[in-house]
Every structure is written in structure tokens, then in C-alpha cells.
Amino acid sequence: MVSIKDVAEKAGVSDQTVSRVVHNDAKVDPRTRKRVERAIAKLGYVPNRAARMVRTNRSGVVALVTNSVSTTPFSTDIVRGVRDAIEATPYSLLTITTGSEPERRARCWKTVKEHRCDAVIFVTMYHRQVEEAELDPAVPTVLVNCSLENDRPVPAIVPDDYQGSYDAAALAFEHGHSRIGYVRLNQTILAARLREAGVRDLMRAKELMPREDWFVEGLVGKVFEDRYVAYENAMKILSLEDRPTVMLCGNDELALQVFSAAQTLGLRVPQDLSIVGFDDFQVISDVIRPGLTTMALPYYEMGQRAVRDVVKLIEKQPVETVRTAVPCVPVLRQSLQRLNRV
Known part of the structure; x- marks a missing residue:
């Protein structure tokens, strides 16, 4: 040897x-x-990991624990950000999928300990709060796309859904739109509430009164079993003579449904109706014509920041903040038209 x-x-x-x-x-x-x-x-030559563990009491392994995040659209960018960033460190990456069942979660954390992982990057498939039972307090952990529901100081890196939606509404207003409609995400999820709050707060700041009949559901039902109602609700709004000039949407899938409703009614985008999405799910946003103006989720950057923070945890350095909200960036395409404010 x-x-x-x-x-x-x-x-x-x-x-x-x-x-x-x-x-x-x-x-x-x-x-x-x-x-x-x-x-x-x-x-x-292959380094002797066992000897290193004895000498340093570290394995040199970071676990990326996900609940099937790799199967969801665009959230694979989190994993890609983690993998790219880990290459610049002395640590190796072990990826484990937990699922949602308590038994599988317990096996996951057992695997983390069996491999003597130095720390964990815990990633969820959508922005939510996690329960204490989903984590192991004995293992240094950085949360990504989620935060802990209690006050235990676990570093968390999340997208700034509120500010992103506020900025999307501001972008529409800056383009001359004051008649604003909104299609909600499933209201049982945290991002839905944050994104709608951002739109409403921008409208208040600009002294615009939200039209409640123009704020409609896009998804209803239990998460992952929910169904789209955006098309039907957009049809009702856009059939009115008194209708919005822009529809803001909780995500790009909902925006696609609004596109379809507009097309069914013979409305041109953006000449008759502007549409703004959220997420920059490029299978939709960069493919449909006209291209969809949207807010890009900062998933790749979130993955990179998670590596930065997890290395600090391992090396006993202070983490700058417990909760980091990463900005969502506007992506301007052709679905948002500038007009004289009415």
C-alpha cells in the first residue's frame, strides 16, 4: 500500500x-x-481516512440530507450549488434521502452517525418550517430552504419570497401598471403567504387598493395532492370588461395557466395583458412566447452559502447570522409591457 x-x-x-x-x-x-x-x-495514493479521524476527531465528510429535493423542478440547483462549493473545501459529500416517514428519518440520522459525518446540510423541497423531530440536535446542521419552527439557533438559508414578490409587484408598477391581479400558490405553504404579502404591501406603499375579486386561488388541496384552479379563475377575471392590466402569479406554472386563459379569450400577451411569474422555471419561462418575466429563485447561491456556513460550524467559527434570506432576482422577458398608468 x-x-x-x-x-x-x-x-x-x-x-x-x-x-x-x-x-x-x-x-x-x-x-x-x-x-x-x-x-x-x-x-x-489514497489518504487513510480512518487514521485522520483518530488524529483529528473529524471524518472530513459532510452529509447532504434531502427529502427527495432532487426530484423537484429547479431545486436541483441547491444540490448543484452544494456540490460545486464543496469542491473548494477539504470535505467530501455524502448524499442521503430521508422521505417523510419517521422510520426513514431515523435511519437517515443513524447513517449520518455511522459515517461519523462532521455536519449536515439539510434541504427541503419547498420553503417551509421543519419540526424539531426532523433533525438531530447532536449533529451540527445548516438548514436550506427551511427554518426551524422553534427558537433553537440553527443556521437557515432561505429564499426571500416576501421581498421577491414585493419587487415583482414594484416592477409591474414601474412599468405603469396599477390595476394588479394576483394568482396565489397553495395557501397552506409558507411561500404562498410570504409572496402574497409582498404584493399587498407594495400596493399599500403605492396607495393602491387591492381588488379582492382580482386575487384568486391558483392551487387548492393538500400539498402534493393539490390541483390547479388557476386557469378557471383567470378565465373569470379576464372575461370581465373591468379587468387587470397585469397578472402577478405565485409561480411560473400558475403563470402558464394564465397565459392559456388569455389565449382562450383571444387576449394578446403583453399587448392586452402583462403576466409576471415567480421561480424562473426555465422549462416554462424561457420557452413560452412571449418569454415570461419572472423572479429567479436563488437556489444555486443558497447551496453555496450552505457550504460556507457548514464549514464554519465544523471549524468552530461564528456563523454571521442564524437566518439568511437570499434575494430573488428579476428576469425581464417580453410578457411585461410598459404602459401609461391608468
């Missing part, structure tokens, strides 16, 4: 220098690093 001494001799450096290269120490001279890496590749 190739040892660290063999690599050091081959590269003409000390054992300590090889160790520093293996652990991705940024202070190693780049030329020395390349020489050591060539020696590692030529000799096929």
Missing part, C-alpha cells in the same frame, strides 16, 4: 507538505501542489 512517505519521496517534499496538499491547504505553493498531485496520481 502506498504511504504518504512514498508520495513525499516521489515529489521531493516533506510528509507534512503532502498532508497539506491532501487537505487542500490554500497556503501551499501552486508549483509544489502540482508536483505533489502528480506524485499522488502516479502512485495511486
Whole structure:
């Protein structure tokens, strides 16, 4: 078996220098690093993780724990952000899927402990609060796309749904729209409440009175068993002679339903009706014509920030804030038209 001494001799450096290269120490001279890496590749050296664990009481492994987040649209960007960021650290990534059943969650945390993971990045498939029972207080954890429902200080990185929706409404207002309609997400989820609040607060700030008959449901029923009603409700609003000039939508799927309703009624987008979505689900937003103006979820950046915070937890450094709300960025396409305010 190739040892660290063999690599050091081959590269003409000390054992300590090889160790520093293996652990991705940024202070190693780049030329020395390349020489050591060539020696590692030529000799096929594999670091002894068990010995490292004994020496440092760390495994060098971070667990990415998800509840099937990888199966949901665009939330794979969280995982991609985590994986890309972890490459710049000395840590390896172990991915575990929990599901929602308590037995599977218990097995998940058992696996985390069996692998002596240094910390966990816990990711949910939609923005929500998690219960204490879903976590293990003995394992340092960073939450992504969720926050803890009680006051225990667990670092959490979430999208700023409220500000994103406020900014979407502000964007419509800046384009001359004061007759604003809104299609809600399923009201049982946190993002739905935050996004609607953002729209309403912008309208209050601009002294606009929300028309309650223009604020309609888009999804109803239990989460993951819910059904779309956005098309039917948009048909009712858009059939009125007195109708909005812009429809803001809780997500891009709802915006697609509004597009369909407008098309059925012979309304042109954006000439007769502007539409703004949320999420920047590009299978929809960048494919339909005209392209959909929307707010992009910052999932990739959230994954990267999670790695930053989890490394700080492992290395006993202070985490700057318990809850980080990452801004959603507007993506301007052709579905939002500028007009004279009416």
C-alpha cells in the first residue's frame, strides 16, 4: 500500500507538505501542489481516512440530507450549488434521502452517525418550517430552504419570497401598471403567504387598493395532492370588461395557466395583458412566447452559502447570522409591457 512517505519521496517534499496538499491547504505553493498531485496520481495514493479521524476527531465528510429535493423542478440547483462549493473545501459529500416517514428519518440520522459525518446540510423541497423531530440536535446542521419552527439557533438559508414578490409587484408598477391581479400558490405553504404579502404591501406603499375579486386561488388541496384552479379563475377575471392590466402569479406554472386563459379569450400577451411569474422555471419561462418575466429563485447561491456556513460550524467559527434570506432576482422577458398608468 502506498504511504504518504512514498508520495513525499516521489515529489521531493516533506510528509507534512503532502498532508497539506491532501487537505487542500490554500497556503501551499501552486508549483509544489502540482508536483505533489502528480506524485499522488502516479502512485495511486489514497489518504487513510480512518487514521485522520483518530488524529483529528473529524471524518472530513459532510452529509447532504434531502427529502427527495432532487426530484423537484429547479431545486436541483441547491444540490448543484452544494456540490460545486464543496469542491473548494477539504470535505467530501455524502448524499442521503430521508422521505417523510419517521422510520426513514431515523435511519437517515443513524447513517449520518455511522459515517461519523462532521455536519449536515439539510434541504427541503419547498420553503417551509421543519419540526424539531426532523433533525438531530447532536449533529451540527445548516438548514436550506427551511427554518426551524422553534427558537433553537440553527443556521437557515432561505429564499426571500416576501421581498421577491414585493419587487415583482414594484416592477409591474414601474412599468405603469396599477390595476394588479394576483394568482396565489397553495395557501397552506409558507411561500404562498410570504409572496402574497409582498404584493399587498407594495400596493399599500403605492396607495393602491387591492381588488379582492382580482386575487384568486391558483392551487387548492393538500400539498402534493393539490390541483390547479388557476386557469378557471383567470378565465373569470379576464372575461370581465373591468379587468387587470397585469397578472402577478405565485409561480411560473400558475403563470402558464394564465397565459392559456388569455389565449382562450383571444387576449394578446403583453399587448392586452402583462403576466409576471415567480421561480424562473426555465422549462416554462424561457420557452413560452412571449418569454415570461419572472423572479429567479436563488437556489444555486443558497447551496453555496450552505457550504460556507457548514464549514464554519465544523471549524468552530461564528456563523454571521442564524437566518439568511437570499434575494430573488428579476428576469425581464417580453410578457411585461410598459404602459401609461391608468
